[in-house]
Amino acid sequence: MASAPKRPKVAAGSSVRGKGSADPISSFLAWCGRAGVELSPKVRLSREGAVAGYGLLAAEELERGEVLFTVPRTALLSQHTSSIGGLLQEAQESLQSQSGWVPLLLALLHEYTASNSWWQPYFSLWQDFSSLDHPMFWPEEERARLLQGTSIPEAVDKDLANIQLEYSSIILPFMESHPDIFDPKVHTLELYKQLVAFVMAYSFQEPLEEEDEDEKGPNPPMMVPVADILNHVANHNANLEYTPQCLQMVSTRPISKGQEIFNTYGQMANWQLLHMYGFAEPYPGNTNDTADVQMVTLRRAALRRAKSEAEQQLVREQWDFLCQLEMVGEEGAFVLGWDEVLTEEELSMTLKVLCMSAEEFQEYKEQDGWEDDSEEEETSTLSNKALSRLKAPCKKLLYDSVLLTLESYRSDLRAEQELLDTKEAFEQLSRREQQALHVRYGQKRILHQLLQLLA
Template structure:
């Protein structure tokens, strides 16, 4: 399968099918037995034959529904299973943060730098977190040059600002108050940032029950040894199941002998994969890939289409109402996948309101939009904003959507054709750095989606 690497771990030249030649891997596998992690004899961990570094391969055929490995909950690394858990529990209130990751990150800071840690055989699989090569580790100039328009630079800048604030406001005061276990000279901002990338790339969150989703905050992240070795593809063949006493990796389709066992991190677009995990799936492998149109861009397109000051004032009034109804927001985005819009209700309502005649809008505003919104059927909205439905939209709707797409395409540094030619030139592509290849695959997939959408807005079918 053609894909760029998910991540990089240390490379000590170990043979693929003989973990005994890889002392670090051998130590980890021995540790797995000690913590009663049960690994099927039908699979083995390898460096060769995988899409990226360590991965898991089938030694023999695996049927759908088979348990590939089982991890007891005692073998999960979180803030409750660290040597400093009592301190973390005592300081729980002071460790609350927007991310919710601080307790786990502090546990990792302590365990990773403690040579006698119970978790050392597991954590020693990573000797240098910067080998993950998340965009947060790229020079800012390179990040902005290669990823302009993709949404990644903005997400990274937000991450870096939050990391700095979290470290200075929460982590550093905690370290200074607990010098018996942590050292500001050793547990630095640089280590903290690296561990954030580690948690981004390797942690898992246990899903909430359906009846709890609207009431409870998301479960905190945790590290799941062995599960995090599996690589990700959209067309995966295994899935992690959370059970009362253990977590089990279960095959979701037949896996042939010699095939890699792939987990899924969720239905993630390439920009999300690069941002959080440091890799992308090569175009067009990622069936979950998507492109965003910023909500603010649609507003900008509507303002540019206004011909008079009164029309501009009306657009502003309409947008303000959409904001009040929480339909749109300054940092929000309308998302488009391979089959059309993935944010149907928000986009449909926005196009409807922004294209309303004056009298209809006055009535809509008097009702605060609720009565009109209730009349719109979810299935009808989804159908209207699908690839089949967009050419059937009214001309004002198609024009506004098309103008928004055109403005979004202007955010990229280059046109679609140069990227297409570079992808088709094997020699030129081979001369690119790994970062340049990742960025090219990401940009190209997004621009293809946007160009296809632009074409749909220009056709008209009755």
């Protein structure tokens, strides 16, 4: 099933920043030729036939394993390939940040606003970044009203605080030390915020081998022309592959002539897609969707069922013990998928400890949480089948926690089902309301499925 587009794109024929071209795709394709980007004659970039805006379509039948396009590493826009790459390299120590994005963002600030930038035809695909509709651009009241309970408002609040901190503590001092390149009146906080959203929605991070990631951390993001035009669905039909010389988009199954070619950003839940990319997949398209039960919700449910002050104190001690084991935290969440719990170890341990009697808990602490391996194996994989076989106290605690989670939303599943089933009512919703509905509805379906398993 086709998803909503990854993001709104500039329509052909609109005025394009810095170029004035009536056909930005032609300018971009000419730039691709100069940059050494090779497109297969079997594919075409087009507005017609895509879910919205521009997309990559099959001009002929495609077999599995065909190379759709090749992007040489010299055509990637990164902190290293920018015209100010040397300057960024010299200042790398002062540009370190929690996000790790600052060098790329400074490169984009410069290249996007420099009239002589080699990357201008690439940027011509976007008249400006005002079309980006991430929740970070929504009014706070609208985020709260449409996304309460989804985990997005909390993630956006952190993003906005980090953006403000990075800009004031790193970006501004760097710009002030290089007034020949940057002008805070041009390179504003608002433009920086738009570029953060641009990187969220369009950038790629080259995967590392697991041992390298443990040592070095993830690779910095980079912009990959052509690859970033492809839209995403969970049931995608192409994948980006990395080689030392280039990046290649390769078909993962046969694709019919005229069919749109979709990439994947990974196993992303709808709340993550809306938060980072500005769209969500309609139910039941996103097989990677998840719902969160906040860790503190289990503590709240356990405290509610405690019948005495002594039992409440036991719950608090058990929670502190779980915190010491780093199984839970005040801001953490248990992540539930369609078929299993993704945070199975944390949820198994939390249910087990919070359902212990005082005597069992004391003995467990004295053994430092050690128990028989065979018993651990039985509880470590929390598939739907395993959840239905939980001991009665654990089932009840999780059931109550799911009910509390459902109370955090502003509407119930039935009301959302009616909106989705009534075409006229759904079409009257704004785009933001539609995307938020997709997020809420998928999460509630997963939570209600869990209730049925635990009943």
